[in-house]
Amino acid sequence: MLQQDQTEERLRPLMIRSLAGDSGAHRELLGVLGRYLRSYFARRIGAAEVEDLVQETLLAVHLKRDSYDRSLPFTPWAYALARYKLIDHLRRRKRSRHVPLEDAGALFAADDAEQGALHTDLDRLLQRLPDRQRSLLEDVKLQGLSVEEAARKRGVTAVSARVMLHRSLKWLNQALRDENG
Template sequence: MFEREAHLKQLMLRGLDGDATAWRALLTEVRGALTAYYRRRMIGHEADVEDLVQECLIAIHAKRATFDRTLAFSAWAYAIARYKLIDHLRRQGRATVVPLEDHAVLLAPHTVEDGVVRRDLGRVLSILPARQRRLIEDVRLRGFSVAEAAARNGCTEGAAKVSVHRGMKALGARVAVHED
């Protein structure tokens, strides 16, 4: 590990002194480490890894004059990588998408919080009109198909789909407003 750091720092110093071959070698070696770094942090977003690696390599190149020759190269490079990752995540937005199929977590049986979660879920759903609330409860919470929920609530399947969709959108907007 110390040998690798010494090797990378030596390449960096030679690159700073004008050795183009050393500079290319440094960027080539750092590329693999950056790819691994971003892959570990971008699970589910693998398509963004190569873009992040490229952005980081460009930043290392552009900011090379700020490198303190007395400090470790890896720490400096990983600081740049970390800031590029943070910038990327900020650009993606803060909204977290939770699949509706995972609603069972909200209603997990045998938990201490079960009553509190059910109460909170009831409060959130109470903002919806009664029919829309019943449709969402049937489809999203009780596991009925849209056709079954429509029959139970006296509407067409198409109307049920639209109602569930609009209700979920309204709930998402309401919850997002309260999270800020």
């Protein structure tokens, strides 16, 4: 319990800064969450599927973060989201989707920094994005350009590049969900 309190004290401020637009805090939060998610999922599904589900859940945390209420604890929010993604994953694969409702501590019991094997669901889906969106995403992802730099390179305004990036991420999230569904 004490350990979970410490997790809460560490993660909640990160989440609040992330919601305020601090991308460094956002990066750190997703990094820490990813390690907990990996360990949580690894105890519940086959090793070959873990990393894809970690990525899918991180994308969901990212896109759904405005549903977090800043006056409430963060760890139950993250746990409920992770559990939902796990149940959804099992349902799509037509497996028993009984996942006991545990304390949020179940997610934060252990962490694992070692990335597992990838099916690369995301890479496959990336190929289905419209060219303009895909090239923008690849500029940002592979070449590490900032959104502004990528926008200049592609000759669009920074605002529309931001919108395009956000739309692409939402589309990927949808496509991941619909794939096996």
